[in-house]
Amino acid sequence: xxxxxPLVVLITILCLxxxxxxxxxITRNLIKVVIALQLIVKGAVxxxxxxxxxxxxxxxxxxxxxTVIVADTIVAVVGLALxxxxxxxxxxLDIKSLSSLKR
Amino acid sequence: MVxxxxxxxxxxxxxxxxxxxxxxxxxxxxxxxxxxVALMTYLLGAPHIAxxxxxVGAGLVTVLFVFAINIAxxxxxxxxxxxxxxxxVGSIVLAGGLALFLILRAAGVLNLTPLTNLExxxxxxxxxxxxxxxxxxxxxxxLGVIGLLANGKHTPDVEEQS
Numbered sequence: 001x002x003x004x005x006p007l008v009v010l011i012t013i014l015c016l017x018x019x020x021x022x023x024x025x026i027t028r029n030l031i032k033v034v035i036a037l038q039l040i041v042k043g044a045v046x047x048x049x050x051x052x053x054x055x056x057x058x059x060x061x062x063x064x065x066x067t068v069i070v071a072d073t074i075v076a077v078v079g080l081a082l083x084x085x086x087x088x089x090x091x092x093l094d095i096k097s098l099s100s101l102k103r
Numbered sequence: 104m105v106x107x108x109x110x111x112x113x114x115x116x117x118x119x120x121x122x123x124x125x126x127x128x129x130x131x132x133x134x135x136x137x138x139x140v141a142l143m144t145y146l147l148g149a150p151h152i153a154x155x156x157x158x159v160g161a162g163l164v165t166v167l168f169v170f171a172i173n174i175a176x177x178x179x180x181x182x183x184x185x186x187x188x189x190x191x192v193g194s195i196v197l198a199g200g201l202a203l204f205l206i207l208r209a210a211g212v213l214n215l216t217p218l219t220n221l222e223x224x225x226x227x228x229x230x231x232x233x234x235x236x237x238x239x240x241x242x243x244x245x246l247g248v249i250g251l252l253a254n255g256k257h258t259p260d261v262e263e264q265s
Contacts, residue, residue, distance in 0.1 A: 005106050009143065012110035014203055016117055018195045023121035025191040028182040031126050031172065035133050038164065039117050042140045045156065049149045058148055063233060065144075065152045069159055070237045074244035076164050080171040081248045087175040094182055 009050045016043035028095045030083035034076055041072040105146065113139045126177055130168035137161040 020039035027033060045065045052061020083093060090097040113136055120132035137160035145153035184191075 003107065008106045008110055009147065010203070010206065012113055012143070014199045015114050018199045019114065019117045019121060021195050021198075022191055025186060025195075026184040026188060027121070028184065029126070029178065031168070031175070032121065032129065035120055035129055035168075038133055038160075039120065039136065042137060042156075042160065045152065046140060046143060046147075049144050049147045049152060052149070053147045062149050062152050065149070066155060067233055067237060069152070069155055070240055073159055073164060074240050074247075077167060077244050078247045080167055084171050084175045087178070093175060093178040 006050060006054060009046065013043045013047045013050065016040075016046070030086060030093045030095055031080065033095065034079040034083065037079070038072065038076060041068060041075075044068055106143070109139055109143050109146070113143065124181075126172045127169065130165055130172065133168070134161045134165040137164070 017040050020036045020043065023032060023036035023039065027036065045068055048061045048065040048068065049058075052058040052064075086097060087093050090100060116132050116136040116139060120129050120136060123129045123132060138157060141153045141157040141161065144156055
């Protein structure tokens, strides 16, 4: 079995995004939600690099991937800070407790 | 063959990251996933992104996760998911299959030819707008964290006084 490299990477990307989406749909733990977002973004970064590799524009792809990594890190930081605050306020990490934040 | 091994490793680590009950172990599996993604990125010919992914994805974000889990504490009470699991699996398999089909068909129709290196060099070396955006993002992230943590510290005092 000799699969072409782009196909292998493409399947990895799709499965990674699928696993992240599955976790996002299933879980109700706020920290797990951030982990799922991280997994999806890792798939996106790999997809950028694969696209750059296939079209010969690797530098452009690297520049885009760098922006995605920075944005993703900020999302993780803010998401985790929110999760900590909600845990301190409501006593649980359940995503349903977010609805109790409205006054 | 190396790509297949790394791909399988990435998927196994990602699955373990979402299936493990304990959040700290979950964060550790996520770090390993990130390291393997960095390795695959390096093999695809992007060493800069591999280094950044390894240091930020496997290093900084993991430290943040451990920090947050330490403050928030492990909450391993099993929560029932909001939608049934078979529906989630089915919809994701359907979406993934459709995406794979469309991508493969587009790759067959479109002839992906390498372009000249001129544009990319300009975009990589003279990307001031990109850098500005990143600086603004980092600044907003730092401000957000400072605001959130500061609020958390003051909340008990206000409650005690009232």
